Amino acid sequence: MDLYECCELCPRMCQVDRTRGEHGQCGEGATVRLSTICPHFGEEPSFSGTRGSGTIFFSGCACGCFFCQNHQISLAHSGRTLSPAELARDAKALLGKGVHNLNLVTADHFLPHVVQLCRALRRNGISVPVLFNCSGYARPEMISLLAQEAIDVFLPDFKFADAALAEECMGDSSYPELALAAIETMYEHKGPLKPWDPSGQIPADSGVLVRHLVLPGRIDNSFAVLAAVHEKLGPDLPLSIMSQFRPTPSCAERGVFRRPVTKEEYEQVCDFAEILGFTHVYTQPEFGDRAFLPDFDREEPFRGNARDH
Ligand code: SF4
Numbered sequence: 001m002d003l004y005e006c007c008e009l010c011p012r013m014c015q016v017d018r019t020r021g022e023h024g025q026c027g028e029g030a031t032v033r034l035s036t037i038c039p040h041f042g043e044e045p046s047f048s049g050t051r052g053s054g055t056i057f058f059s060g061c062a063c064g065c066f067f068c069q070n071h072q073i074s075l076a077h078s079g080r081t082l083s084p085a086e087l088a089r090d091a092k093a094l095l096g097k098g099v100h101n102l103n104l105v106t107a108d109h110f111l112p113h114v115v116q117l118c119r120a121l122r123r124n125g126i127s128v129p130v131l132f133n134c135s136g137y138a139r140p141e142m143i144s145l146l147a148q149e150a151i152d153v154f155l156p157d158f159k160f161a162d163a164a165l166a167e168e169c170m171g172d173s174s175y176p177e178l179a180l181a182a183i184e185t186m187y188e189h190k191g192p193l194k195p196w197d198p199s200g201q202i203p204a205d206s207g208v209l210v211r212h213l214v215l216p217g218r219i220d221n222s223f224a225v226l227a228a229v230h231e232k233l234g235p236d237l238p239l240s241i242m243s244q245f246r247p248t249p250s251c252a253e254r255g256v257f258r259r260p261v262t263k264e265e266y267e268q269v270c271d272f273a274e275i276l277g278f279t280h281v282y283t284q285p286e287f288g289d290r291a292f293l294p295d296f297d298r299e300e301p302f303r304g305n306a307r308d309h
């Protein structure tokens, strides 16, 4: 927990003392806050499997992308405060529902709590895989710590390969090189996602899968993302190419990304992944399916989960 005292947990390197109420770019203090804890059936089949992924959505985010699809929790910071004991209790209750894994969403800025939680669960004999579902905007040192101490599966986004786009969207033109270095570190520690079973019958228990959300009008960025990870990590890197972008209120205010991605744009990006020779790729055949767009004002943010309850 000392790491909160002069916080350098992520590349923002704010050096604020979160234990004394100071806030850096992520906007969160030294007490863990989260929005929603639920079994989730909308992740890739390797994670949702047949019984769901045990998902915990943490409040805040160091990136602060203006178009964030989870803006209610990442930008508006909705959520509730939990003590470490309450977090462990709620995580155990979630695992008690029979989910395949524990899926920590945007927990980078709560790294000490993540390590503490994983240690506590393992002391209690709980051995489900722990997923770190993150922005890719991370320091390699922190990734190594997580890989050694807590995490089995890394599920990073690689959002921007275009430095100007990264600057425009989340205020750091270094995102492309930083995210690539972080993903490389994840891959060094864990390798590709294993086992690979897109049917969802055998959920993954270790490795790395990189996600990329296609942005409307910016398939050039998507091509550059795919080319960059292909060059760095090769065609066996598992990927998930996502089509579900929807404009948020901030998109209207800025006049940027004011429409969904078109089917043609999405297919061009998927085709490019095929041309590069990627062998393990999740795509979204149900183009336009809104069932898993979250609304964190609802007790159950994902309408699509209802079909499995
Ligand atoms: S975790 Fe938050 S406070 Fe710490 S360096 Fe990152 S943005 Fe700044």
Ligand code: SF4
Pocket (backbone or CB within 6 Å): 061, 062, 063, 064, 065, 066, 067, 068, 069, 070, 071, 074, 106, 135, 157
């Ligand atoms: S990195 Fe992801 S969770 Fe964070 S603000 Fe950007 S889109 Fe939202």
